Amino acid sequence: MEVKIKERLSQLFDEQKINCAIIFEKGTMPDKNAPNIIYNKEGLNNLVWNSMNWNNLANYLPKLLGKKIGIVAKGCDSRSIVLLMQEEKVKREDLYIIGINCTGMIDMKKIAKDFGAEISETIFEKDSVKVKGKASEKEYKVKDFLLESCQVCKYPSPVIYDEVLGEQVKGFEGDNYQDITEFEKLSSEERREYFYKELSGCIRCYACRNSCPSCYCQECFVDSNQPKWLEKGQNIDDIFFYHIVRAYHMVGRCVDCGSCQNACPMDINILKLTKKLNKDVRELYKYECGLDPKNTPALSTFEPDDYNEFIK
Amino acid sequence: MKKVTKTEFINFLKKQSETFDIIAPIKGDKGIDYDIITDFDKIIFDHVNTDRSFKRFLFPQSQTLFEFKEGVITEAKKQNKKKFIVGIRNCDINSLKVFDYNFIEKEPVDTFYKELRDNTILITAACPASNSTCFCTSFKIDPLSIGHGDIGILFDKEEDSFYIQGNSSAGKDIVDGLSTKDTSDFDQKKEKYKKNHEKNRDLIKDKNLVEIFQSKLEDEKWGEIFKGCIGCGVCTFYCPTCYCFDIEEQGKFWNGKRVRNWDSCMFPIYSKETTGHNPRPTQKERYRNRVLHKFYYQLKHNNEYGCVGCGRCITNCPTNIDIRNIIKTFI
Numbered sequence: 001m002e003v004k005i006k007e008r009l010s011q012l013f014d015e016q017k018i019n020c021a022i023i024f025e026k027g028t029m030p031d032k033n034a035p036n037i038i039y040n041k042e043g044l045n046n047l048v049w050n051s052m053n054w055n056n057l058a059n060y061l062p063k064l065l066g067k068k069i070g071i072v073a074k075g076c077d078s079r080s081i082v083l084l085m086q087e088e089k090v091k092r093e094d095l096y097i098i099g100i101n102c103t104g105m106i107d108m109k110k111i112a113k114d115f116g117a118e119i120s121e122t123i124f125e126k127d128s129v130k131v132k133g134k135a136s137e138k139e140y141k142v143k144d145f146l147l148e149s150c151q152v153c154k155y156p157s158p159v160i161y162d163e164v165l166g167e168q169v170k171g172f173e174g175d176n177y178q179d180i181t182e183f184e185k186l187s188s189e190e191r192r193e194y195f196y197k198e199l200s201g202c203i204r205c206y207a208c209r210n211s212c213p214s215c216y217c218q219e220c221f222v223d224s225n226q227p228k229w230l231e232k233g234q235n236i237d238d239i240f241f242y243h244i245v246r247a248y249h250m251v252g253r254c255v256d257c258g259s260c261q262n263a264c265p266m267d268i269n270i271l272k273l274t275k276k277l278n279k280d281v282r283e284l285y286k287y288e289c290g291l292d293p294k295n296t297p298a299l300s301t302f303e304p305d306d307y308n309e310f311i312k
Numbered sequence: 313m314k315k316v317t318k319t320e321f322i323n324f325l326k327k328q329s330e331t332f333d334i335i336a337p338i339k340g341d342k343g344i345d346y347d348i349i350t351d352f353d354k355i356i357f358d359h360v361n362t363d364r365s366f367k368r369f370l371f372p373q374s375q376t377l378f379e380f381k382e383g384v385i386t387e388a389k390k391q392n393k394k395k396f397i398v399g400i401r402n403c404d405i406n407s408l409k410v411f412d413y414n415f416i417e418k419e420p421v422d423t424f425y426k427e428l429r430d431n432t433i434l435i436t437a438a439c440p441a442s443n444s445t446c447f448c449t450s451f452k453i454d455p456l457s458i459g460h461g462d463i464g465i466l467f468d469k470e471e472d473s474f475y476i477q478g479n480s481s482a483g484k485d486i487v488d489g490l491s492t493k494d495t496s497d498f499d500q501k502k503e504k505y506k507k508n509h510e511k512n513r514d515l516i517k518d519k520n521l522v523e524i525f526q527s528k529l530e531d532e533k534w535g536e537i538f539k540g541c542i543g544c545g546v547c548t549f550y551c552p553t554c555y556c557f558d559i560e561e562q563g564k565f566w567n568g569k570r571v572r573n574w575d576s577c578m579f580p581i582y583s584k585e586t587t588g589h590n591p592r593p594t595q596k597e598r599y600r601n602r603v604l605h606k607f608y609y610q611l612k613h614n615n616e617y618g619c620v621g622c623g624r625c626i627t628n629c630p631t632n633i634d635i636r637n638i639i640k641t642f643i
Binding site for chain 2: 027028029032033034035036037055059118120201203204205206207209210211219223224225228231232233234235262263265266267
């Protein structure tokens with residue numbers, strides 16, 4: 001896969017079809033890869049493709065507006081591209097999308113916990129990873145240690161692409177919001193208790209916001225001080241307020257890529273909020289975002305004969 | 313120096329808990345981190361380093377300075393119980409040089425920091441091993457030193473015993489009451505742990521960073537190294553030496569409080585001026601500022617590095633921005 005991606009991007013640079021590319025490079029640590037933007041084919045030397053590429057690369061697109069961009073896109077990345085196209089943050093003709101049929105990304109934090117010692121090397125095979133430490137070695141199946149969002153991913157194959165690499169992958173066929181259905185059964189006190197406990201670890205580094213391709217506002221409401229929408233401190237209500245408002249801004253705009261949760265340094269489960277809203281959008285508007293660029297996002301459209309009075 | 317068994321050391325901590333809040337590393341959901349100890353058997357001594365540094369106990373992420381109600385100002389409540397922080401690694405204790413210089417040595421003195429600093433006993437511990445992300449030796453820090461803080465300890469896992477030494481007068485007073493075993497094998501024990509630190513690389517090797525960066529302030533490489541950076545505040549909030557804060561009023565103007573919160577130079581609003589102009593408009597300028605503040609500005613003005621080589625920014629960065637690579641790029 002790696003060789004093919006390199007080959008194609010190299011050709012595209014030669015043919016001057018692209019003047020930059022968003023790729024994954026081999027990281028400086030055995031359990032991390034580094035997303036990067038390159039401007040020539042020499043930059044392809046460190047390109048890597050394995051199951052640690054969880055970052056959503058579409059995140060970098062709005063910053064590159066106006067350039068001809070080559071992008072390597074997993075299923076979730078491609079859905080974000082569709083969303084950004086709908087919202088006019090990127091033009092289809094500026095993009096060359098090398099789609100990847102994604103077999104799911106691995107949760108290295110979980111593996112590190114299971115491994116118990118410092119990881120000094122990771123070797124990726126087709127569907128497994130060999131983890132080496134100073135004194136021990138262990139092999140993990142990728143499918144047993146998938147990231148939470150990858151476990152229930154319905155669209156592992158890219159929904160939009162110029163060419164696609166890898167064998168066709170079957171998406172998750174069950175109910176991907178099963179956990180939310182269960183969570184909804186709890187009383188409001190229980191749910192609040194859950195979130196207060198979970199969010200009490202939040203250090204407000206905003207890694208969740210910044211790793212999200214849908215969060216591209218020039219000025220986020222948390223950074224605004226005139227008007228000031230919320231306080232900056234460590235008060236749990238302020239933290240909760242931030243996470244709820246962030247989730248509300250995602251209604252009908254979240255592609256369930258899980259980047260927010262994977263980026264969180266405090267291992268907070270923040271997917272519950274966005275997933276709940278995704279589920280509501282699916283039920284109320286029969287809409288899933290990031291599938292067809294011709295569609296209008298759920299909350300950006302209205303019908304004149306809407307049954308709600310307020311819209312008339 | 314004294315040598316005590318683990319049981320004796322735990323009993324010693326239990327005794328201290330009558331006067332102090334004991335803060336020490338324990339295993340949490342995510343990893344090993346400092347917390348206020350209630351169960352003394354859960355304290356961990358043989359880890360490499362904690363998930364977060366102890367800076368939040370001396371410089372809380374959110375700290376009330378004073379409260380106001382209908383024109384009357386009341387000082388913030390002081391915490392009356394003193395703190396006793398156990399197991400601080402040598403990288404982290406060196407970060408206090410940066411804090412002390414900025415908050416105490418320079419006028420005006422930051423009384424909020426000083427108060428917490430004066431009411432805390434710091435116990436440093438020799439580091440049993442280095443991680444691959446450790447590079448404290450770059451800054452002339454000896455990971456096995458027990459000479460910093462109020463008290464220094466070395467935990468020997470094999471023998472389950474502690475070598476303990478009072479450094480400051482307060483520390484000496486506290487250690488005084490302990491009975492001791494023969495400590496003549498201390499150097500031998502220290503030597504034994506040295507091989508665990510081979511991974512700890514000296515990246516600077518006595519080079520003059522002030523001179524190097526002076527000529528590279530506008531280097532085109534600055535446009536390259538930050539590209540994967542998404543501009544979150546993980547590196548700054550995890551950094552033991554980052555001390556920037558922002559002050560704001562919370563509540564209504566006749567009834568509220570003035571609070572200071574950690575701030576991060578990675579956020580756009582950090583350098584945004586009242587006019588709306590931002591002298592650091594993109595992540596490139598923001599990232600350059602962070603690097604230069606650590607390896608150039610502070611070195612030039614205070615002759616101290618703004619980095620202690622703990623590696624937390626490397627381990628926690630969601631996009632694998634590696635500060636070691638950036639040093640290597642420029643020197």
